[in-house]
Amino acid sequence: MTDAALPLSRRAPIREITAWDRLKTNRNWLGFWFMVPAAAFLILFLAYPLGLGIWLSFTDTRIGRPGEFIGIENYEWVLGDSKFQDAVFNTLFYTTIASVAKFAIGLYLAILLNHHLPFKAMIRAIVLIPFIVPTVLSAIAFWWIFDPTFSIISWTLKEMGWRTTNINFLGDTWNARWSVIFANVWRGVPFIAITLLAGLQTVPPSLYEAATLDGATRWQMFRYITYPLLTPIIAVVMTFSVLFTFTDFQLIKVLTNGGPAGATELMATMSYNTAILGGKIGEGAAVSTAMIPFLLGAIMISWFGLQRRKWQQGED
Amino acid sequence: MASVTIRDVRKAFGNVQIIHGVDIDIADGEFVVLVGPSGCGKSTLLRMLAGLENISAGEILIGDRVVNNVPPKERDIAMVFQNYALYPHMTVADNMAFSMSLRNAPKAEIKERVDKAAKILGLEKLLERFPKQLSGGQRQRVAMGRAIVRDPQVFLFDEPLSNLDAKLRVQMRTEIKELHQRLRTTTVYVTHDQIEAMTMADKIVVMHDGIVEQIGAPLDLYDRPENLFVAGFIGSPAMNFIRGTLGSGGFMAEGGFHLPVGAAPAGSDGKPVVYGLRPEHIRIDSAGVPAEVVVLEPTGSETQVVLRAGGQDIIAVFRERLTAKPGEMIPISPSLPIAHLFDAETGKRLVA
Numbered sequence: 001m002t003d004a005a006l007p008l009s010r011r012a013p014i015r016e017i018t019a020w021d022r023l024k025t026n027r028n029w030l031g032f033w034f035m036v037p038a039a040a041f042l043i044l045f046l047a048y049p050l051g052l053g054i055w056l057s058f059t060d061t062r063i064g065r066p067g068e069f070i071g072i073e074n075y076e077w078v079l080g081d082s083k084f085q086d087a088v089f090n091t092l093f094y095t096t097i098a099s100v101a102k103f104a105i106g107l108y109l110a111i112l113l114n115h116h117l118p119f120k121a122m123i124r125a126i127v128l129i130p131f132i133v134p135t136v137l138s139a140i141a142f143w144w145i146f147d148p149t150f151s152i153i154s155w156t157l158k159e160m161g162w163r164t165t166n167i168n169f170l171g172d173t174w175n176a177r178w179s180v181i182f183a184n185v186w187r188g189v190p191f192i193a194i195t196l197l198a199g200l201q202t203v204p205p206s207l208y209e210a211a212t213l214d215g216a217t218r219w220q221m222f223r224y225i226t227y228p229l230l231t232p233i234i235a236v237v238m239t240f241s242v243l244f245t246f247t248d249f250q251l252i253k254v255l256t257n258g259g260p261a262g263a264t265e266l267m268a269t270m271s272y273n274t275a276i277l278g279g280k281i282g283e284g285a286a287v288s289t290a291m292i293p294f295l296l297g298a299i300m301i302s303w304f305g306l307q308r309r310k311w312q313q314g315e316d
Numbered sequence: 317m318a319s320v321t322i323r324d325v326r327k328a329f330g331n332v333q334i335i336h337g338v339d340i341d342i343a344d345g346e347f348v349v350l351v352g353p354s355g356c357g358k359s360t361l362l363r364m365l366a367g368l369e370n371i372s373a374g375e376i377l378i379g380d381r382v383v384n385n386v387p388p389k390e391r392d393i394a395m396v397f398q399n400y401a402l403y404p405h406m407t408v409a410d411n412m413a414f415s416m417s418l419r420n421a422p423k424a425e426i427k428e429r430v431d432k433a434a435k436i437l438g439l440e441k442l443l444e445r446f447p448k449q450l451s452g453g454q455r456q457r458v459a460m461g462r463a464i465v466r467d468p469q470v471f472l473f474d475e476p477l478s479n480l481d482a483k484l485r486v487q488m489r490t491e492i493k494e495l496h497q498r499l500r501t502t503t504v505y506v507t508h509d510q511i512e513a514m515t516m517a518d519k520i521v522v523m524h525d526g527i528v529e530q531i532g533a534p535l536d537l538y539d540r541p542e543n544l545f546v547a548g549f550i551g552s553p554a555m556n557f558i559r560g561t562l563g564s565g566g567f568m569a570e571g572g573f574h575l576p577v578g579a580a581p582a583g584s585d586g587k588p589v590v591y592g593l594r595p596e597h598i599r600i601d602s603a604g605v606p607a608e609v610v611v612l613e614p615t616g617s618e619t620q621v622v623l624r625a626g627g628q629d630i631i632a633v634f635r636e637r638l639t640a641k642p643g644e645m646i647p648i649s650p651s652l653p654i655a656h657l658f659d660a661e662t663g664k665r666l667v668a
Contacts, residue, residue, distance in 0.1 A: 206401035209368050214415035214466075215389030224414070228405045 056285035063279040074286035084287060086262055087270040091294075093177065094266060095245045098184045102241055103234075105185065106192030111222075113193065114200045124194070131190035139254035142183040146170050146255070170256050173263040180255055180264050184248060192237055199233035200226065231305075239302035243295060267291050318379035318392075318469040318502060319344045320365065325374035327360055327526075335361060335526045337374070342519070345500045347493075351513040352523035352549070358506045359474055361523070365504060366395050366472050378469055394463035395472040399479060400455045402447040408458050409434075409443040412465045433464040436495070453484045460495065471496075473505040477512065489515060510550050514538070522546050544663035547592050547656060553620065556630045558591040559660065567591050567655065571626010573605040578654045581666040589666065592656030595620070598632040604649030609640045623648065 023029050057074055061067030078084045113124055130138065145152055146169035154166040169179045203226060211221050249268040252258060258265035258273060265273075267287055275284020320342040327335040335357045342348045350358040363369040365376055367388030375382050383391050402411050409430055410417075416426045434440045437457045447455055456476060463471055473492070477485045493516050496503055507513055513520045514534045522529040522537065522545070530537060530546045541547035547555045560569035563585060567575045575591055607623035607630060614620075619638050623630045623646070632648060640646050657666040 204399065204401065206397050206399055207403060210395070210397060210401035210403075210462075211414075212368065213366060213388050213393070213395050214462075215418050216414075220418055224418075225403060 053285050054289050056281055057289040059282050061281040061285075063276075063281060067282055070282070074282050075290070078283060078286045078290065083262055083265070084270065084290075087265045087267050087287070088290075090177070090262075090264060091246060091266045091268075091291075094181060094184070094248070094264075095242060098181045098188065098245050099238065099242050101181070101185045102188045102192050102245075103238060105189050106237075107196055107234075109189065109193035110196035110200055111226075113197050124197070127193055128190050130187050131194075135187065135250040136254055138187055139183065139251045142179075142186075142251075143170075143255055146179050171260050173260060176256055176260055176264050180252055183251055183255060184245060187251070188241060188245065192241060195237045196230065196233065199230050203229050235302050235305040239298065242298045242302075246295060246298065247291065319346075319377075320470060320502060320504065321375075321377040322361070322365075323375040323377070325361070325364065325376060326372045327357070327364060327369065328372045333372075333526065335364075335372075338523075338526075338528050340521055340528065340531065342502060342504065345502055347496050347503045347505065347516060347518045348521060349505045349507060349513040349517035349519075350521045350523060351507055351510055352529075354508055355525075356523040357526040358508075358523045362395075362472055362474055362504060362506045365470075366393055367391050392469040393472055394466040394468040394470075395474065396456075396459045396463055396476045398475040400447075400459040400476075402455055402458055402462075404447050407444050407446055408439060408450070408461075411447070411458055412461045414462070415466050429465050429467070430461075433461040436464060436498070437461050452480050453488060456480065456488055457491075460492070464495075464499070469502065471501050471503040473503065475507055476505075477507070477509075485512075492516065511552060514550065520550075522549060524549075540665070541592070541656065542665050544590060544592075544658050547658065547665075551594055553595045553631050553633065555656070556593045556595065557658075558593060558628055558630065560589065560591060562587050562589050562657070567657075569626050569628065571628055573626050575605065575650060575655070577657065581657065588660040590658040590660050590663075592658060593630070593650055594656075595631045595633040597650055597652045598630070598634075598648050599651040600634070600646055601649040602647055604647040606645045607648050609642050609644050609646060612638065612640070612642065614638075 056067070058069055058071060059067035060070045060073070109127060113120070113127065117123060133141075144150065148166060148168055148171060151166060151169060153169075154163070157163040157167070158165075168175060170176045207225055207229075208221055211225055216224065247268050248266060249272065252264055252266055252269050253272070256264045258269045267290065271284045271288035271291075273284075274287055275281045278284070320340075322338055322340040322342075324337045324339055325335060326333065326337055338357075338361060340348070350361060352358050360369060364371050365378075367383070367386065371384050375384060377383065378391055378393070403414065406414065412430045412433055413426045416429065430443070431440075434443055437460060439454070439457055439461055442450060442454060442458075447458065450458065459476070476492070477488050480488060489512060492505075496516075505512075505516065517534055519531065520534055520537055521531050524545050529549075530542045532540075537546060537550045541550060541555075544557065548557070558567075558569050558575070560567055560575075562568075562577070562581075565574060566577045567589070569575065569591070575593075605625050607625035609621060610624050610629070611622040612619065613622075614637065617635075619634045619636070621632045621634065621638065621640075623632055625648075630648075638646075658664065659666055
């Protein structure tokens with residue numbers, strides 16, 4: 001405004017708009033710079049390690065010796081290795097059973113917690129505890145619970161007179177598998193329960209009232225109202241759960257370290273044991289790279305499950 | 317179709333009693349509106365009728381059957397909710413068919429009933445849409461369609477027009493009334509809007525603080541409100557209440573002006589009373605009480621004027637256009653021969 005009072009001659013001469021001027025006012029250019037920090041993080045800590053891992057799987061790198069490109073030799077070795085085949089079976093078994101159990105228990109807990117219970121807030125907080133405790137800590141706790149000599153479960157059963165000997169939780173092939181699944185379920189349920197509870201609370205109570213008047217039983221209300229309205233959130237939470245379970249490492253590492261005799265060896269622990277402990281980085285990288293197709297498969301399934309259903313879309 | 321009888325019904329949540337003994341008789345095929353300010357218990361009463369709230373004391377009968385302990389689905393009622401409560405993951409057709417498909421009704425019968433309801437409400441083209449893809453008025457119609465498909469003994473409406481804009485509300489009001497005239501199903505309709513109550517009801521039940529203030533036909537309530545609450549609640553703009561005393565010369569307002577009373581109630585000399593005067597029952601009369609014009613609000617069809625006489629504000633509505641300016645004095649007088657007089661202490665209507 002002050003400018004207007006100045007004599008014409010003192011105004012800055014109007015100059016041509018340069019390419020730089022255009023760039024300065026370009027919103028996409030600005031947006032690009034806002035994205036740089038996040039992108040840098042992702043590239044440095046996600047894309048680079050992923051790329052490096054895939055590259056290493058095509059080399060014969062060992063600890064202390066940079067490797068050379070050897071094509072798919074590592075994969076040929078890995079695919080022919082019965083230990084790898086066992087690890088794939090273990091991982092699929094572990095993921096399937098644990099995910100199904102976590103979903104069933106989590107949904108049940110969520111529905112239970114959605115009712116009016118005394119001390120509701122406190123119970124909800126308690127449910128979260130397994131999720132808050134660091135994995136390694138809870139794994140150590142389970143290690144004690146499953147201890148061959150001092151197991152509290154064996155002790156209780158013996159005190160009650162139901163057994164005379166200790167249960168060999170982690171020393172027997174199937175016992176070990178069920179034990180680690182149990183520990184994983186215990187740890188994973190709160191995440192699913194609390195997320196589904198949040199989903200349940202978005203269902204308007206008047207829908208249940210309308211359904212009551214329409215004559216729906218409690219089961220029909222769950223089947224025809226709660227469950228369909230919950231499917232979008234179930235798809236999200238189960239995708240995450242499957243991915244986390246499939247790549248689980250800490251719990252197995254602490255509880256069994258893949259034992260007994262490879263009965264609980266998952267792909268993640270096998271990769272670590274081969275690459276870091278065994279020193280064969282190329283082969284280890286091939287094992288972990290072999291997880292990618294499985295994970296992609298899980299993501300693809302949820303992608304199609306997750307696609308916004310027609311009823312969620314707005315006016316067209 | 318059936319009558320509904322509500323006998324001395326009470327409702328308490330814990331120690332807080334919110335409905336204090338309500339008696340209402342609803343005849344077969346009648347359109348009854350429960351009206352009152354928010355918190356008066358009208359919605360709770362409707363939900364008790366629906367079976368969504370239990371009944372603390374008293375009896376509710378649908379037809380000649382006491383339904384106190386009958387579960388909602390066996391009461392043979394259908395309800396339209398304020399937020400419509402449409403199932404978002406079901407199409408319009410599925411929403412309307414839900415109650416029947418729960419009962420495993422034959423597909424052909426479901427289709428026939430849904431198509432019939434859709435035809436009544438003009439929803440034929442929307443049957444495959446989801447609620448998200450509908451406008452507010454259309455959702456409202458689907459909610460009614462869901463009720464019609466059930467072919468219930470009683471329709472219950474819980475403030476069904478509150479979420480609509482003003483214009484649509486007037487339109488839907490007409491549609492609901494027309495629907496009732498066509499189907500003749502007993503209807504209980506809850507609203508806080510006295511205009512909705514006046515325009516739609518065969519019978520209005522005015523509720524306030526958990527009691528029934530008055531039951532009657534719309535025009536009876538307008539012409540002969542039994543107490544100050546009903547007088548002030550029914551009618552828009554609200555009735556003017558002028559405080560004063562009753563004497564041999566008629567009504568003497570606190571501000572020192574007289575108003576004619578017609579026939580004065582017997583034995584009421586010197587009694588403090590409230591003189592009720594509807595804004596539309598005021599006329600300009602050179603022999604009347606001089607009143608100062610405070611604010612003039614022309615609406616086109618009529619002119620609303622805030623007047624001040626003897627220190628009391630009086631709202632008047634004139635059909636003609638006024639040229640008076642704020643600050644001017646105009647003489648006014650009541651245009652009805654009979655005045656509404658209320659006992660200043662009890663608030664009850666005084667009858668001559």
